[in-house]
Amino acid sequence: MKDNKLAKDYFEKLLEIMETLRSEDGCPWDRKQTHESLKPYVIEEAYELIHAIDSNDKKHFVEELGDVLLQVVFHSQIAKENGNFDISDVLNNLNEKLVRRHPHVFENTGEYSYEQWEKLKAKEKGKKNFSKIGEYNPGMPPLMNLRRLIENSLAVYFDPFEKQDIFKLIKEDLNNLENEISNEKYHIQFLTHLIYFYVKNNLNINSLLFMASKEFIQNYKNKGNREEKK
Numbered sequence: 001m002k003d004n005k006l007a008k009d010y011f012e013k014l015l016e017i018m019e020t021l022r023s024e025d026g027c028p029w030d031r032k033q034t035h036e037s038l039k040p041y042v043i044e045e046a047y048e049l050i051h052a053i054d055s056n057d058k059k060h061f062v063e064e065l066g067d068v069l070l071q072v073v074f075h076s077q078i079a080k081e082n083g084n085f086d087i088s089d090v091l092n093n094l095n096e097k098l099v100r101r102h103p104h105v106f107e108n109t110g111e112y113s114y115e116q117w118e119k120l121k122a123k124e125k126g127k128k129n130f131s132k133i134g135e136y137n138p139g140m141p142p143l144m145n146l147r148r149l150i151e152n153s154l155a156v157y158f159d160p161f162e163k164q165d166i167f168k169l170i171k172e173d174l175n176n177l178e179n180e181i182s183n184e185k186y187h188i189q190f191l192t193h194l195i196y197f198y199v200k201n202n203l204n205i206n207s208l209l210f211m212a213s214k215e216f217i218q219n220y221k222n223k224g225n226r227e228e229k230k
Contacts, residue, residue, distance in 0.1 A: 014069075015087060018077045035078060042071050054207055100124070114155040132156045143205070146192065150199045161196060169193045 021030040045067045052064040073087060080086040101120050103109040115132045122130030133152035137145055153160065161169065173190035180186060198205050 014073055015077075018070075018073050022077055022081065030074075033074070033078070035075060038071065038074060038078075045071055050206065051210075054210065097124075114152060118152075133158070143195070146195050147199055147205060150196050154199065159200075161193070161200075166193060166197050166200070170197065 021027045023031075045064065049061075049064040049068050052060040055061075072090065076085070076087040076090055099106050101117060102112075103120075104112045104116075118130050118132055118134055133149055133156060136149070140148070170190065170193050173186060173193055176183065176186040177190060195205070198208075
């Protein structure tokens with residue numbers, strides 16, 4: 001494995017390149033970017049990284065990790081120019097947070113627990129009370145929010161449907177929706193039970209949705225081809 005010295009050299013070179021791209025003699029496109037204008041690219045690169053992971057292509061994986069890293073460096077350079085912070089602040093904050101939130105590793109205080117993780121987060125933010133399963137994150141897609149909350153609840157041994165047949169619950173939800181399709185409460189119950197089923201059985205929802213999308217497109221193309229031949 002390549003040593004840290006080489007990684008340090010490459011990282012410093014990346015910072016120099018980014019600074020040059022943002023300079024008066026740099027790239028017009030890079031120079032005009034702001035934190036606001038770059039927001040879509042952060043999301044786009046994150047999804048492309050997920051696709052690279054699913055593709056199991058090492059070269060593609062390395063490339064997309066680099067693109068995500070570029071977003072961090074890009075925002076840090078803009079912040080530096082604005083006199084707010086720079087990449088060293090980002091790295092120092094991350095290092096301190098990782099050590100602070102892993103006392104079971106760096107202070108030998110026992111074993112890891114998700115409850116402890118949330119308690120430490122709450123303490124950092126000055127909250128007297130904390131939720132063992134975290135809070136709703138308004139910056140996260142709703143599906144991801146629900147999945148994460150269910151995952152966290154199971155991690156702290158709170159299983160809301162442990163003594164119930166989840167298949168039976170889902171069937172009941174569908175029957176209720178068939179009778180009252182506009183009833184929001186039934187939709188909420190159905191979605192909660194459905195996502196719980198996937199999380200409880202350790203099924204990757206994102207990968208399944210990705211494959212479902214590909215299959216849907218292929219079915220459409222196949223149907224379209226048949227229609228053209230008629």
